[in-house]
Amino acid sequence: MIRHGYANCITCHVSPNGGGLVTSYGRALSQEVLSTWQRENESNFVYGLVKTPDWLNAGGDFRFVQTHLDTPALKSGRFIYMQADVEAAATFGKVTVLTTFGKSNEIEAPRFIDNFMSRRHFVIYQATNEVYFRAGRFQRAFGINLPDHIVGTKRGLGWDFGTETYNLEAAWIGESLDVFVTGIFGRPDNLDLNREKGLALRVGHNLGNTYKAGLSYSYGSNNTARRHLVGPYALLGFRPDLFLLAEIDFQNRQPTAGDKLWGWANYGRLDFEPIQGLHLFLTHDLIRADFKNETTLKRSYGGGIQFFPRAHFEFLGSYQKQGNRLISAEDNDFFWLMMHYYL
Amino acid sequence: MKTTIRIVFSFLFLLLGQNLSASSLQIAEGKVEFIALASPGALKISGRQNESQALKGNISVDKDQITGVVFLKLDSLTTGISLRDRHMKENYLEVPKFPECQFTYTKLSLPSDFKGEQIPFEGKLKLHGIERPVSGLVSVEKKESRLSLVHEFKIKTGDFGISTPKYMSVTMGEEVVVKVSLEGNML
Numbered sequence: 001m002i003r004h005g006y007a008n009c010i011t012c013h014v015s016p017n018g019g020g021l022v023t024s025y026g027r028a029l030s031q032e033v034l035s036t037w038q039r040e041n042e043s044n045f046v047y048g049l050v051k052t053p054d055w056l057n058a059g060g061d062f063r064f065v066q067t068h069l070d071t072p073a074l075k076s077g078r079f080i081y082m083q084a085d086v087e088a089a090a091t092f093g094k095v096t097v098l099t100t101f102g103k104s105n106e107i108e109a110p111r112f113i114d115n116f117m118s119r120r121h122f123v124i125y126q127a128t129n130e131v132y133f134r135a136g137r138f139q140r141a142f143g144i145n146l147p148d149h150i151v152g153t154k155r156g157l158g159w160d161f162g163t164e165t166y167n168l169e170a171a172w173i174g175e176s177l178d179v180f181v182t183g184i185f186g187r188p189d190n191l192d193l194n195r196e197k198g199l200a201l202r203v204g205h206n207l208g209n210t211y212k213a214g215l216s217y218s219y220g221s222n223n224t225a226r227r228h229l230v231g232p233y234a235l236l237g238f239r240p241d242l243f244l245l246a247e248i249d250f251q252n253r254q255p256t257a258g259d260k261l262w263g264w265a266n267y268g269r270l271d272f273e274p275i276q277g278l279h280l281f282l283t284h285d286l287i288r289a290d291f292k293n294e295t296t297l298k299r300s301y302g303g304g305i306q307f308f309p310r311a312h313f314e315f316l317g318s319y320q321k322q323g324n325r326l327i328s329a330e331d332n333d334f335f336w337l338m339m340h341y342y343l
Numbered sequence: 344m345k346t347t348i349r350i351v352f353s354f355l356f357l358l359l360g361q362n363l364s365a366s367s368l369q370i371a372e373g374k375v376e377f378i379a380l381a382s383p384g385a386l387k388i389s390g391r392q393n394e395s396q397a398l399k400g401n402i403s404v405d406k407d408q409i410t411g412v413v414f415l416k417l418d419s420l421t422t423g424i425s426l427r428d429r430h431m432k433e434n435y436l437e438v439p440k441f442p443e444c445q446f447t448y449t450k451l452s453l454p455s456d457f458k459g460e461q462i463p464f465e466g467k468l469k470l471h472g473i474e475r476p477v478s479g480l481v482s483v484e485k486k487e488s489r490l491s492l493v494h495e496f497k498i499k500t501g502d503f504g505i506s507t508p509k510y511m512s513v514t515m516g517e518e519v520v521v522k523v524s525l526e527g528n529m530l
């Protein structure tokens with residue numbers, strides 16, 4: 001949305017760092033500037049069939065993906081259910097409480113209850129127009145908050161979908177600067193997950209109306225390692241129909257046993273929107289945990305089409321050359337189709 | 344006698360000189376931009392006029408004084424999002440009722456040389472049917488007969504009887520920064 005002058009996520013999302021449930025304004029905007037075709041009030045929660053009171057904001061996301069992998073040794077296709085969550089936020093004055101509830105990604109859940117989970121739940125206190133405090137379970141603010149969670153700067157760094165931790169966050173979101181400070185307390189409810197504890201800092205600076213650049217830092221430790229991560233990111237809206245997202249993160253990881261490793265992760269997406277709602281894009285992403293070890297390299301590059309025909313619908317098709325040097329010196333062909341429906 | 348003739352000639356020369364120095368600015372390029380902040384998220388709402396002919400004026404430069412009036416057709420304003428434009432024009436500016444805004448210079452004294460410096464100006468702005476004094480800074484540049492004036496001033500929507508713009512969960516601040524650029528030939 002940076003290309004339309006929306007430099008801060010909270011204008012359209014309930015979460016100060018974006019992602020997940022959108023506000024009523026975000027819904028209207030998704031219809032107005034993101035979709036190819038639109039009808040008045042079409043983007044309302046379940047098309048306006050269910051009226052919610054002003055203090056309640058509700059939504060839900062359903063994502064499915066079909067993948068196709070082609071390697072000299074293996075050809076495989078998989079249909080993956082990614083997400084089926086409902087989400088609700090209640091606002092009372094300066095306090096907002098948000099929770100998601102949905103099906104967990106457990107394939108063989110040991111107990112019936114384990115089939116369900118709440119990926120995110122938190123309380124936001126808006127102290128002033130600029131200052132927000134948040135406590136609960138969510139992903140730390142670091143780099144660009146991409147929905148594409150499989151890339152090197154997300155999954156590669158251990159921040160995949162479902163790895164949200166319990167955090168305490170303070171954010172200052174101003175006209176030209178935003179600062180997020182996050183204390184990370186891991187998953188005290190499930191120590192077996194061995195999630196990191198530490199802190200993260202992200203500073204973003206708006207450059208004009210449609211450009212933003214920033215720097216992120218994170219320190220984290222768990223039973224197996226401690227690490228520092230630092231790197232710049234940029235969201236550059238050249239024109240309303242052309243933008244670039246870029247992030248580079250350097251990692252210094254000290255395993256409990258073993259030598260210190262220097263590595264990096266990066267991501268880039270160049271996106272052109274010839275018709276409103278239809279995006280043609282090129283992407284590149286990479287993670288290399290150890291500069292000295294070629295087998296730690298995973299990367300992909302390719303392109304695709306993303307289509308938002310009407311409010312509530314998103315389709316994405318992408319072809320990537322994908323390489324994992326631990327497995328092969330050659331890059332594979334990887335194709336995936338994703339469908340996303342939101343309530 | 345000689346002294347009297349000299350005085351009369353000097354007076355005539357001054358009058359003639361004064362008439363020669365009075366000229367009008369033929370606006371070749373006019374541009375209006377505005378920016379306002381909205382919350383949450385310190386959203387910058389920026390807009391401009393999308394038709395070059397929407398801004399017209401009648402400006403005179405007499406010695407170092409600029410006087411005159413500039414009109415803007417408000418229907419030409421756009422913020423880049425059509426729904427927002429519709430709300431701005433229908434609900435807040437009430438363009439069908441008040442199709443134009445008008446700016447009248449009340450005080451703008453040009454410097455002796457034109458080096459692009461910012462100088463103060465005062466004027467009256469009639470918007471939404473209400474006229475209020477406004478003041479700000481103007482950058483002036485002159486190259487031969489070409490004159491360029493870039494004004495910047497702040498207004499408050501409430502001063503002009505415009506209610507605070509609000510849509511869904513986003514509320515715009517009352518203060519709007521306005522930038523008006525005029526460029527043309529002195530005739």
